[in-house]
Amino acid sequence: MKLSVAFRYRLQDPLDRADFNAVEYINTLFPTEQSLANIDDVVNKIRLKIRRLDDNIRTVVRGQTNVGQDGRQVKEITRDIKQLDHAKRHLTTSITTLNHLHMLAGGVDSLEAMTRKRQYGEVANLLQGVVNVLEHFHKYMGIPQIRQLSERVKAAQSELGTQILADFEEAFPSQGSKRPGGPSNVLRDACLVANVLDPRIKQEIIKKFIRQHLSEYLVLFQENQDVAWLDKIDRRYAWIKRQLVDYEEKYGRMFPEEWCMTERIAVEFCHITRVELAKVMRTRAKEIEVKLLLFAIQRTTNFEGLLAKRFTGCTLTDIPGVRKRPESPLESTNPFLEDEPGEDGGTEKDEDLAKPRKPKAPDNPFHGIVSKCFEPHLYVYIESQDKNLGELIDRFVADFRAQGPPKAGTEEGGAVLPSCADLFVYYKKCMVQCSQLSTGEPMIALTTIFQKFLREYAWKILSGNLPKSSSNSGGLTISSLLKEKEGSEAAKFTVDELCLICSILSTAEYCLATTQQLEEKLKEKVDKVLVERINLTGEMDTFSTVISNSIQLLVQDLDAACDPALTAMSKMPWQSVEHVGDQSPYVTSIIMHIKQNVPIIRDNLASTRKYFTQFCIKFTNSFIPKFINHLFRCKPISMVGAEQLLLDTHSLKTVLLDLPSIGSQVLRKAPASYTKIVVKGMTRAEMILKVVMAPHEPPVVFVDNYIKLLADGNPETFQKILDMKGLKRSEQSSMLELFRQRLPTPPSGADGGPSLSFSTPTPEQESSRIRKLEKLIKKRL
Helix, strand or coil: CHHHHHHHHHHHCHHHCCCCCHHHHHHHHCCCCHHHHHHHHHHHHHHHHHHHHHHHHHHHHHHHHHCCCCHHHHHHHHHHHHHHHHHHHHHHHHHHHHHHHHHHHHHHHHHHHHHHCCCHHHHHHHHHHHHHHHHHHHHHCCCHHHHHHHHHHHHHHHHHHHHHHHHHHHHCCCCCCCCCCCCCHHHHHHHHHHHHCCHHHHHHHHHHHHHHHCHHHHHHCCCCCHHHCHHHHHHHHHHHHHHHHHHHHHHCCCCCHHHCHHHHHHHHHHHHHHHHHHHHHHHCHHHCCHHHHHHHHHHHHHHHHHHHHHCCCCCCCCCCCCCCCCCCCCCCCCHHHCCCCCCCCCCCCHHHCCCCCCCCCCCCCCCCCCHHHHHHHCHHHHHHHHHHHHHHHHHHHHHHHHHCCCCCCCCCCCCCCHHHHHHHHHHHHHHHHHHHHCCCHHHHHHHHHHHHHHHHHHHHHHHHHCCCCCCCCCCCCCHHHHCCCCCCCCCCCCHHHHHHHHHHHHHHHHHHHHHHHHHHHHHHHCCHHHHHHCCCHHHHHHHHHHHHHHHHHHHHHHHHHHHHHHHHHHHCCHHHCCCCCCCCHHHHHHHHHHHHHHHHHHHHCCCCHHHHHHHHHHHHHHHHHHHHHHHHHCCCCCHHHHHHHHHHHHHHHHHHHCHHHCCCCCCCCCCHHHHHHHHHHHHHHHHHHHHHHCCCCCHHHHHHHHHHHHCCCCHHHHHHHHHHHCCCHHHHHHHHHHHHHHCCCCCCCCCCCCCCCCCCCCHHHHHHHHHHHHHHHHHHC
């Protein structure tokens, strides 16, 4: 109880209060700045008081373990212990704060003294410590003494900044020469201090030093100087190389390494050079020739590459002209599907295409930092390529005339013309070169030039050299090939002309595929915002037209060669045929022409098999309707005559089914799409003859048989059948009326005339039908 009473008397001590305020307590102890001189005595007294409190706490705890007290006494003792804990914690906080205050006051005094003496080495370490300690007093800035110390620190920082800038100005004056000798230790230490000061001080030091270091460059390479022109651009880059070496030797250790001063000097040189070159080129634009421009660009890009090897680009922020250029090598038959030189040290082999690709070297961060200035003048380069490509096309034309078309039976026969590969190799060279100069508008201009000469190549080299007439007929034109020849064989293309057509077709296919890859490559090279302006669809359509025209020429040639035989068929007296024999002479003539042309075309289109298939399909689609039309002209026809025509039709069908591999030692099954066309068309011809062979009495049976076999609701076709049978007009009228009555009713809502279904027979049905036909023919014989 006595101890408890004693504690109550201590409540008057501010350290024992629960709402203790350390700031008020310190102000009580140190009412003035002069009273800080006794700070050590005060600290010692507080530490003594802490030790006494600890002793009292231990005495209370030990006493409680030996003497039993009731619950109320225990609570009173616990309350007293808590008060002692509060006092101890507040004392600890006060001591820490007093220590920081002592460090801050002493640090500020030392900082001001060292600043006056330019002891930058010591200032660099001390300033950072003072700033760190001052951060602990942010919540005490309302205290006048603390606020005063903070203002003194700011004043010292400001004075240091001004003083250091003045020291650098004295060492490296804006006007006049640099101070001889290397940097002093004072400036080296001053840079360390600048790291702690406002960043603007560091930036100003860097700016003034670089400006002074490059001042000589602006004088030597003024716009009116001879060395300022493009033909002496190497001297600019040689000058900066010497300056960087000089800087490293004299001042390399003066600035902190993280300032990257060497790179900063090089980057500022690049900015100045870009501006100065742009200025001089605007003034002397008429003197810029393509060779001079490319020389300057090459030297500049080489210098940019050298910078990339030497520096990291860490000082670059938003440098105009710096860009990324993705590459995408593809395959080898196409110059745009190959690796570009320098990507992997060469081009890939075919067997390497499936292997994992090596990671690419990082892009050059300095690309365009100087060379961007040449972009407005790249029209000179574009105009030069326009001229060069025009001359190249003229040379292709002259070479074709001098050397003649590819000869049949040689390796050149049907092969891709070598001139197209030369054209696209030149395209690739131009594209790569231009993309290294610019990936902006000049690439769009170059694309326009590419489009122009792709069209010219298609017109002058490909379409312009397609045969217009056969050498056997003098003035025969393509249109005349479609006209019937009476009493004579049709003039045909020579073997060499067929070979030339196939060669032009193969070349057009190569150009089509390569143009597509060219478009993709251009889109990879050009800036993303310009990708939509790259479109070579029109040029690809042009080559597709050349392919279509070439196939049509081949079809027309073979088609026209068969015309005289079909004409002879239609003029034969089929009513007078007395017995069925071997295939008719006109069939033999058609088969002969097919066997002459098709193997030549197939061999010369071996590398473009799909277009040979197209030729076969187009010829069949042209020949079969023509054959049926001539079949309708064979009138009147006797039963025996119809049987002979049926035999001839079967022979032609067999030949047409074998058309894709006719005369080939390698038997290859014809495409299903082609076989379907032949079976459907020639089956119709056979059905026509079967209807002709059927008796027309009774009429109802005849009409129903016609509708079932031909599935043709056109009265004109039915009348042609009646003409082939030799019926009189009076008989035909009643037959036509009956035909109209017997036609099936069209579906409800259907437009047009009657619609009849007709299904192509299956191969089994076709074989069965052929066997029955052969038996019928043998029986007739």
